[in-house]
Amino acid sequence: MNIQYPARERLANLPTPLHPLRRITELFSTPFGGPQVWIKRDDLTESAMSGNKLRKLEFIIAEARTRGCNTLITCGGEQSNHCRATALAAARVGMKSHLILRGGHELATEYLPDGNLLVDYLAGARVSLYPLKEYLSRLPQLFEEWTDHYRTQGDRALCIPTGGSDGLGIWGYVQCAEELFKECREQGFFPDRLVCASGSGGTQAGLTLGCQLLGVDTQVTGYAVCDSEAYFVSKIQEDIQHWAEKYAQTFPFDAQRISVNDKYIGPGYGMATEEIYQSIALAAQLEGILLDPVYTGKAFHGLLQDIEQGRYAGCRHVVFVHTGGQFGIFPQRAGFKASWAEQSVDRL
Numbered sequence: 492m493n494i495q496y497p498a499r500e501r502l503a504n505l506p507t508p509l510h511p512l513r514r515i516t517e518l519f520s521t522p523f524g525g526p527q528v529w530i531k532r533d534d535l536t537e538s539a540m541s542g543n544k545l546r547k548l549e550f551i552i553a554e555a556r557t558r559g560c561n562t563l564i565t566c567g568g569e570q571s572n573h574c575r576a577t578a579l580a581a582a583r584v585g586m587k588s589h590l591i592l593r594g595g596h597e598l599a600t601e602y603l604p605d606g607n608l609l610v611d612y613l614a615g616a617r618v619s620l621y622p623l624k625e626y627l628s629r630l631p632q633l634f635e636e637w638t639d640h641y642r643t644q645g646d647r648a649l650c651i652p653t654g655g656s657d658g659l660g661i662w663g664y665v666q667c668a669e670e671l672f673k674e675c676r677e678q679g680f681f682p683d684r685l686v687c688a689s690g691s692g693g694t695q696a697g698l699t700l701g702c703q704l705l706g707v708d709t710q711v712t713g714y715a716v717c718d719s720e721a722y723f724v725s726k727i728q729e730d731i732q733h734w735a736e737k738y739a740q741t742f743p744f745d746a747q748r749i750s751v752n753d754k755y756i757g758p759g760y761g762m763a764t765e766e767i768y769q770s771i772a773l774a775a776q777l778e779g780i781l782l783d784p785v786y787t788g789k790a791f792h793g794l795l796q797d798i799e800q801g802r803y804a805g806c807r808h809v810v811f812v813h814t815g816g817q818f819g820i821f822p823q824r825a826g827f828k829a830s831w832a833e834q835s836v837d838r839l
Contacts, residue, residue, distance in 0.1 A: 492704050492705065492706060494665065494666075494669060494704055494705075496550075496662060496665075496666060497550060497553070497554070497662060497738070497764060498556075498557060499549045499550055499555070499660075499662075500548075500549050500550075500552040500553045500556070500584065501549060501555050502537065502540065502545055502548060502552070502580055502583065503536040503537055503540075503545045503546055503548050503549060503586075504535065504536060504537055505534055505536070505546075505668075505670065506533050506655040506670045506673075507531060507532045507727055508531075508532045508535065509529060509530070509531050509532070509671065509674040509675070509678065509810070510529065510530060510532070510745075511527055511528070511529050511530075512528045512529065512530055512777075512778050512780070512811075513699045514777040514778060515528050515773075515774070515777055515778055516528045516793070518777065518839040519795055519798045519799055521798070521799060521804075523804060524804050525685065525798050526684070526798070526803050526806040526807055526808055526809040527680075527807065527808050527809070528794075528798070528809050528810075528811060529682070529808060529809065529810045529811065530778075530780065530810070530811050530812075530813055531667075531671055531674075531810055531811070531812045531813060532813055533546070533667070533812055533813055533814055534781070534813045534814070534816070534817065536789075536816040537581050538656040539574075539610065540576045540579045540580055540583070541575060541576075541815045541817070542572050542591075542814055542815020542816055543572075543663070543664070543694050543812075543814035543815055544573040544576035544577070544654070544686075544815075545576050545580065545663075546573055546654055546663030546664060546666065546667055547654075547655035547656075547659075547660035547661075547662075547663035547664075547693060548577060548580045548655060548660075548663075549577060549663060550659055550660065550663055550693045551563075551649070551651055551655055551659055551660055552580060552581075552584055552586070554649065554659055555586065555649040558649060559647055560586070560648060560649040561586055561587060561646055561647060562581075562586060562587040562588070562589065562641050562647065562648040562649070563577055563580075563586055563587070563588045563589070563648070563649055563651060564580045564588075564589045564590075564591065564634060564637055564638065564648045564649070564651065565577050565588075565589075565590060565591070565650070565651035565652075565653075565655070566590070566591040566592070566593075566626075566630060566633075566634070566651075566652075566653055567590070567591075567592060567593070567653055567654070568592065568593055568605050568761065569592050569593065569594065569607075569608050569620070570607045570608060570761065570785065570818070570819050570822055571588075571590075571592065571607060571817065572607060572652045572786070572815060572816045572818070573653070573655055573691070574590045574592065574607065574611060574616075575607040575608075575610045575611055575614075575818060577590070577611070577616075577651065577655075578590060578610070578611045578615070578616035579614045581613055581614075581616070582614045584838075585737065587617070587641075587646065588614070588615075588617070589616065589617045589618075589619065589637055589641075589648070590611055590616050590617070590618050590619070591619050591621065591626070591630070591633050591634070591637065592608075592618060592619065592620050592621070592626075593620075593621060593622075593623050593626035593627070594620035594621055594622055594623070594626070605821055605822045606818045606819055606820075606821045606822040607818045607819065609688045610818060613664050619633075619637070621633070623836070625726060628631070629781035630783050634650045638650060639675070646804075652691075653691045654690060654691025654692070654693050655691075655693060655731055655735075656691040656692050656693025656694075656696065656726075656730055657693070657733050657736065658730055658731070658732075658733030658734035658735070658736070658737045658738070659734075659795065660693050660697075661693055661696050661697045661730050661731065661733075661734050662697070662701060662734075663693075663694075663697055664693065664694050664695075664696070664697020664698050664700075664701060664752065665697045665698075665700055665701040665704060666697075666701075667670040667697065667698065667701065667812075668685075668697065668698050668701025668702055668704075668705060669701060669705060671685070671810065671812075672705060672707060672709075672833035675808075675810070677746060680807070680808045681707075681709075681808065682707065682709050682808045682809065682810045683710070683805075683806035683807055683808055683809065684710050684711075684712060684803065684806050684808075684810070685702070685709055685710070685711045685712070685809075685810050685812060686711075686713075686714065686790065686794050686809060686810065686811045686812065687711070687712075687713055687714070687787060687790060687811075687812040687814060688713070688714055688716050688786040688790035688814055689713030689714065689715050689723050689751060689786050689790075690716045690717060690760075690785075690786055691726075692713075692723050692727050692730060693730060694713075694812070694814055695711060695713035695723070695727055695749075695751075696726075696730040696731055697750060698711045698812070699711045699727060699731075699748060700731050700734070700744060702748075703742070703744060703745060703748065704742060710748065710750055711714050711748075711750060712748075712750040712751070712752060713727075713750070713751050713752070713790075714751075714752050714755055714789060714790035714793040714794065715751055715752065715753040715755075715756055716756060716760060716785060716786050716789045716790065717756060717760035718753070718756075719753050720751040720752070723749075723751040723753075724746070724749050724751055727746075727747050727749050728749070731744050752793055752797070754793065755767075755789055755792060755793035755796065756789065756791075757789065760785070761784075761785050761790060763784035763785075763789065763823065763826060765826075765829065766792060767784055767788050767789055767792045768784060768788070768826045768827055768829070768830060769829070769830065770782075770788060770791055770792035770795060771783070771784060771791075771792075771820075771827070771830075772827065772830035773789040774791060780790040780813070780822070781817050782813070782816075782817075783815075783816035783817055783818075783819040783820050784819065784820065784823050784826060785816060785819045785823075786814060786816045786819070787814055787815070787816055789814055790811070791811060794811060803830070
């Protein structure tokens with residue numbers, strides 16, 4: 492199928508690399524067999540704007556220009572990769588950005604911002620922090636209030652949902668799917684499975700839709716980092732339905748092909764276990780790949796566990812889509828102590 496894309500603002504360094512993880516593959520070979528694990532390096536879409544959100548923002552910012560908007564309003568947690576990418580992308584194209592963030596300890600007067608939140612401020616974003624209860628109960632109203640605020644100042648704002656995940660942002664990973672299969676053909680293999688972290692659902696929705704639009708049988712599996720399998724199945728269908736309505740698409744999407752694994756969320760969103768921290772360290776030590784404890788670390792840990800348990804025994808090639816998020820490592824530095832403390836002492 493020849494996919495017709497809407498307007499796009501070129502911001503990312505594409506295509507991102509695709510290469511095998513040979514040491515990881517060797518280490519996790521089992522009596523059941525096991526696939527060659529590959530990695531799609533969407534953490535390299537750009538240096539500071541890095542990650543999966545930039546692909547979505549290319550289409551979102553083009554839409555903002557079409558509507559005559561000069562301000563981007565979006566939302567997320569205090570360490571939102573999407574909000575950080577939005578702040579930097581807005582700065583790059585000469586737009587204002589306003590981030591509605593759910594607060595925690597950063598509301599304390601002496602808190603020093605770290606990780607993504609620090610970058611938000613450096614990028615010149617206006618940051619509004621709200622306690623979790625208010626954020627959850629009033630988010631639609633907060634978008635309305637700040638949109639009205641900018642309107643009174645003569646500005647026009649585009650409101651972007653959590654993670655940029657809707658029928659507009661979905662184009663970013665439809666395009667990624669097309670790019671990825673071209674790279675696979677060039678390297679002489681066909682992927683049996685694509686794997687990604689699912690936090691707001693948009694990346695998995697785009698990859699899943701993209702596979703079907705391209706007419707390939709590859710299964711996309713999202714490892715949930717929050718919420719349940721049922722939630723993500725519903726959210727992905729909702730995003731694809733929004734896409735179909737917004738762009739007058741009649742493509743017969745097969746919802747039965749949505750695959751979500753919610754067994755590796757750990758204690759909750761933004762919280763990792765010691766095993767997840769160890770998997771992140773393993774990827775760094777064996778492959779020089781940096782994952783994060785909120786998204787990619789959980790998904791990669793889940794993938795490795797499932798390979799070890801024989802759940803990918805029928806697959807020859809699995810591609811892990813690295814969606815970025817490295818700024819999220821630094822606020823959780825204490826979790827990695829077991830991975831570096833002993834080595835640090837040895838160097839003294």
